[in-house]
Structures are given as C-alpha cells and as structure tokens.
Amino acid sequence: MxxxxxxxxxxxxxxxxxxxxxxxxxxxxxxxxxxxxxxxxxxxxxxxxxxxxxxxxxxxxxxxxxxxxxxxxxxxxxxxxxxxxxxxxxxxxxxxxxxxxxxxxxxxxxxxxxxxxxxxxxxxxxxxxxxxxxxxxxxxxxxxxxxxxxxxxxxxxxxxxxxxxxxxxxxxxxxxxxxxxxxxxxxxxxxxxxxxxxxxxxxxxxxxQFEGISTYLSNGHHLPVRASYNNAHPLLGAPYGIYETEDGYIALAMGSLEQLGRLLEIDRLSEYDQDKDAFVKRDEIKLIIADKLKTGTTAHWIEILESEGYWCSDVYSWERMLESEGFKALNFLQTFDFPNNESMTTTTCPISxxxxxxxxxxxxxxxxxxxxxxxxxxxxxxxxxx
Ligand SMILES: CC(C)(COP(=O)(O)OP(=O)(O)OC[C@H]1O[C@@H](n2cnc3c(N)ncnc32)[C@H](O)[C@@H]1OP(=O)(O)O)[C@@H](O)C(=O)NCCC(=O)NCCSC(=O)C(=O)O
The missing domain is CATH 3.40.50.10540 (Crotonobetainyl-coa:carnitine coa-transferase; domain 1)
Structure with a gap:
C-alpha cells in the first residue's frame, strides 16, 4: 500500500x-x-x-x-x-x-x-x-x-x-x-x-522532556535535580526503575506499594504512604525493594508479579530481544540484497x-x-x- x-x-x-x-x-x-x-x-x-x-x-x-x-x-x-x-x-x-x-x-x-x-x-x-x-x-x-x-x-x-x-x-x-x-x-x-x-x-x-520541564516551570522550580533521581523517573515515585536480580535484571513500573509488598513479601512496604512517601522517600523504599529482588531470579519475580497483573518486565539485551518470540511476532525485520552479493537485515517501518x-x-x-x-x-x- x-x-x-x-x-x-x-x-x-x-x-x-x-x-x-x-x-x-x-x-x-x-x-x-x-x-x-x-x-x-x-x-x-x-x-x-x-x-x-x-x-x-x-x-x-x-x-x-x-x-x-x-x-x-x-x-x-x-x-x-x-x-x-x-x-x-x-x-x-x-x-x-x-x-x-x-x-x-x-x-x-x-x-x-x-x-x-x-x-x-x-x-x-x-x-x-x-x-x-x-x-x-x-x-x-x-x-x-x-x-x-x-x-x-x-x-x-x-x-x-x-x-x-x-x-x-x-x-x-x-x-x-x-x-x-x-x-x-x-x-x-x-x-x-x-x-x-x-x-x-x-x-x-x-x-x-516536556512533562518534566512544564511541571518544573509551573510549581516554583521544586522539581527533582538529577542527583536524587538514580535510575528513576523525575515525575514518578518508587518503585519505578530497574533492579538487579539473582540472574539479571527486572524493571518495575509504577504500581501500588501495598500490592508490591504483599507479592514480594516485604512487610515494611505497607508502612509507606503511596501518595507521599513513594516520592519523598523514593531512594529509601527502592533500597528495600532492591535487597529483596536480589534473592530470586528474574523469571521467578515476574511470575509472582504478573499473577496479579503488576507492571513489570525482563530487561533484554538486543541479542535476547531479537531472539524472543514476542519480537518475532512483530514481523519487524526486512532483508535487502546488494549488487556485491552481500545482504543486510534492518528493522522496518513501525506503522501499519x-x-x-x-x-x-x-x-x-x-x-x-x-x-x-x-x-x-x-x-x-x-x-x-x-
Ligand atoms: C551536522 C552539521 C554540524 C555539519 O556541519 P558542517 O560539516 O559544517 O557542514 P554543513 O552541513 O554546514 O554544510 C555542508 C557543506 O557541504 C556542502 N554540500 C552538501 N551537499 C552538497 C552538494 N550536493 N553539492 C555541493 N555542496 C554540497 C554544503 O554546501 C556545505 O558547504 P558550504 O556551502 O561550503 O558551507 C550541520 O549540518 C548542522 O548543524 N546541521 C543541522 C542539524 C542536523 O540535522 N544535524 C545532523 C545531526 S547528525 C547527528 O547528530 C549524528 O549523526 O549524531
């Protein structure tokens, strides 16, 4: 077409x-x-x-x-x-x-x-x-x-x-x-x-960066500086970020601390307030979660978290991503032949x-x-x- x-x-x-x-x-x-x-x-x-x-x-x-x-x-x-x-x-x-x-x-x-x-x-x-x-x-x-x-x-x-x-x-x-x-x-x-x-x-x-800059300009410049945003999102609270596991990494997007604490069996998370502490005590909360996630494999945690639809994912290298069934299902590759008999595989257009x-x-x-x-x-x- x-x-x-x-x-x-x-x-x-x-x-x-x-x-x-x-x-x-x-x-x-x-x-x-x-x-x-x-x-x-x-x-x-x-x-x-x-x-x-x-x-x-x-x-x-x-x-x-x-x-x-x-x-x-x-x-x-x-x-x-x-x-x-x-x-x-x-x-x-x-x-x-x-x-x-x-x-x-x-x-x-x-x-x-x-x-x-x-x-x-x-x-x-x-x-x-x-x-x-x-x-x-x-x-x-x-x-x-x-x-x-x-x-x-x-x-x-x-x-x-x-x-x-x-x-x-x-x-x-x-x-x-x-x-x-x-x-x-x-x-x-x-x-x-x-x-x-x-x-x-x-x-x-x-x-x-429009969300962050607009918020920064409009709230009296009280937005985050980089130093306090280790592996995080300036506008989103804990647990947002990537964590080490026993055999790799896991990404946790935004989600309820109460649910996360229950699924990961971290009782202390229920002490934190979702609307406030997730932001102002971000680093402290993330350290608690990080300690727990190091004790199991990525697949183990994903199985537990996805059982209740918690937003999480594995963290792929290009190699693993390209080999994954999910990537193959996208049908996103194309191979071109050149006059010198070499060929090249590229990604294709993301629009259907x-x-x-x-x-x-x-x-x-x-x-x-x-x-x-x-x-x-x-x-x-x-x-x-x-
Ligand atoms: C990238 C640049 C810094 C490169 O600067 P320069 O190396 O100084 O080259 P310029 O682009 O200014 O100019 C190219 C020169 O080539 C000449 N030129 C180009 N094509 C022709 C043809 N067909 N015929 C004759 N002359 C030509 C052109 O007249 C200029 O020469 P004179 O007439 O003698 O001056 C600049 O182009 C730039 O700021 N571009 C705007 C933003 C942009 O799109 N950047 C690309 C990002 S790529 C990138 O960031 C990345 O890949 O990483």
Missing amino acids: KLLDGILVLDFSQYLAGPSCAMRLADMGARVIKVERPGSGDSGRKMTLENLTIGKDSMNFLAINRGKESFCANMKDPEDLKILKALIKKADVMIENFRPGVMKKNGLDYESVSQWNPGIVYATVTGYGKEGPWKTKPGQDLLIQSMSGLAWMNGNGGEPPAPFGLSVVDSYAGVHMVEGILSVLVRRAKTKRGGLVEVTLMESALDM VNGVKMGSSLRGPLLGEHTEKIIEEMKLREEAAD
Whole structure:
C-alpha cells in the first residue's frame, strides 16, 4: 500500500535527522530521490568502522537511506544547478539539514525555491534555529542532549551526566519533520499552497522532556535535580526503575506499594504512604525493594508479579530481544540484497495501515546510482536548457 504514491521528495539532507524523515516518507510510498555531493555523498556513508560496511558504505547509512534513489549533483556547479532546478520544479517535498545559511548561499533556500515551485513543502532542520546566539553552533545529537538538559537528567546521582547512547534527538527531530511535512501536504491538497517546515534539534530534545520541564516551570522550580533521581523517573515515585536480580535484571513500573509488598513479601512496604512517601522517600523504599529482588531470579519475580497483573518486565539485551518470540511476532525485520552479493537485515517501518505494514522494498542506494536514469526519465537536461 503506497499512501504517498505520486509524491516526489528530494532529500538533500545528511547524517540522521533529515535522512530518517525522508526514509519514513519512502516507507509511506513516496518516491524519494537523495541528492548528494558528487564524489563523497552524504557524510554518513563513511561514518563507521571498516568492517561495518557493505561495499563502500556504512551499514548505518544504508539502514537510514533505504527506500531512496541516489542522484549526484553539485549545488555549486552552475550546470548541475540548472539540472537541480529542473528537478526541484517537479518535486512536492524538499528536505535539508545543513547549517543555517548554506542553502541560501547555494540559491536553494525556501524563498528562492518557492518562486519557481510555490506548491513545494520545504522542510529544514537545524541545531538551534536560524536566529539567536547559538545559530552557528554545530547541531549534533550529543551536543544537543548535553545543552537541553537531557544528559543531565539522565545521569545517576553522584556521577557525571549521561547521554543516551543512541541519537535519540536526531530520530525524534526526524519524526517532527514528517509531522510538519504531512500537515502542509494536507493543507496543500485544499489550497495548492506549499510551505516552510522548520524543526530544530534543540526543541525536539526539549519536547522529549516536556512533562518534566512544564511541571518544573509551573510549581516554583521544586522539581527533582538529577542527583536524587538514580535510575528513576523525575515525575514518578518508587518503585519505578530497574533492579538487579539473582540472574539479571527486572524493571518495575509504577504500581501500588501495598500490592508490591504483599507479592514480594516485604512487610515494611505497607508502612509507606503511596501518595507521599513513594516520592519523598523514593531512594529509601527502592533500597528495600532492591535487597529483596536480589534473592530470586528474574523469571521467578515476574511470575509472582504478573499473577496479579503488576507492571513489570525482563530487561533484554538486543541479542535476547531479537531472539524472543514476542519480537518475532512483530514481523519487524526486512532483508535487502546488494549488487556485491552481500545482504543486510534492518528493522522496518513501525506503522501499519488497515493491517498492512508500511515500508519500502528498495535497498539503500549506492552513490549516484540513479543519476543518469532520473535525468533521462524526467528529461532534466532538456528542461535545464530551456
Ligand atoms: C551536522 C552539521 C554540524 C555539519 O556541519 P558542517 O560539516 O559544517 O557542514 P554543513 O552541513 O554546514 O554544510 C555542508 C557543506 O557541504 C556542502 N554540500 C552538501 N551537499 C552538497 C552538494 N550536493 N553539492 C555541493 N555542496 C554540497 C554544503 O554546501 C556545505 O558547504 P558550504 O556551502 O561550503 O558551507 C550541520 O549540518 C548542522 O548543524 N546541521 C543541522 C542539524 C542536523 O540535522 N544535524 C545532523 C545531526 S547528525 C547527528 O547528530 C549524528 O549523526 O549524531
């Protein structure tokens, strides 16, 4: 099912935030042409260890860029620029994530492009926006996690701030780009007008923390500081967190202390008040629970807790998760074959519509693989000459 059939997306973006947005549009059925610098392409192609490549490209690049064709053109070369303009005139969506000012310098910013293609939906992601004192700083995931409070809040008491080990902000910004683009496409269907979608990594990181920051701002700044939130949630009380067991770990979400105490046979838990102590005596309560959970296996505790539907789970590594029956039932993997006879298995699209899983069967492209085909098919040389 190709819900975005007929929509042509030009993906000028690099690394993760922009490319992940374009990937999702491809999953939903759009035709996505990735425009890349001749010679080197998206810098993400090279971002890996030597043994994590297929051909010349990093596996992470190929995972993020599935569903796309690759078109090489140099924005700084006047002849290539004419071809690009011919291509842009046919496009519905254009995506870029360079530093502020780069596309303007190349004559391909929204103000320029919308003059020859007023219906275009132009989406741009920057680190901190086009204005303000941070506008020239590099917009990179770790730096944004660090400046947005995310790394600070995620750290453990007494230890340095701890960022998430994955590029969560980039991915989340990509989702916001998709939301913005689809919203303008819906409006365009009625008005024929395109629009400019702007997302910043910083606001995406702040949006991830909106419950906590909003509460903090509104209650006289009495919210938690990181040091008191060891392995916990700033807005939720004990037992919330991950605990060691005899043979691994167990996660306990929010739940009644009375029920937990009864099921785990910890009498002392009944002395604590759910509405108050679970928050103000969080660390003390968690230590009591931790001592008990160390005395049994994860499976043992899960069996007991789930007998009354208490919210808990095992804590899986990728290896165990991928082997689990629950994961297999999701049917969430896809294998792509490459011209050099190597293959790559990736996760696929997390969206199903009317019971049909969305996704693209097109593997990540080799650099410039589709340039000539697209130029001929769309008669770009002829149109560039007009
Ligand atoms: C990631 C960046 C810090 C990288 O900065 P830089 O290395 O300084 O590169 P820039 O993006 O500013 O610019 C890229 C340069 O390549 C040139 N360029 C790019 N494509 C082309 C083509 N096709 N033709 C000619 N020239 C090209 C472009 O004109 C710029 O050169 P000049 O014209 O000469 O300037 C920045 O792009 C950024 O802040 N982006 C916004 C937020 C974002 O999405 N970040 C990606 C996060 S990835 C991440 O965090 C992660 O993976 O981890």
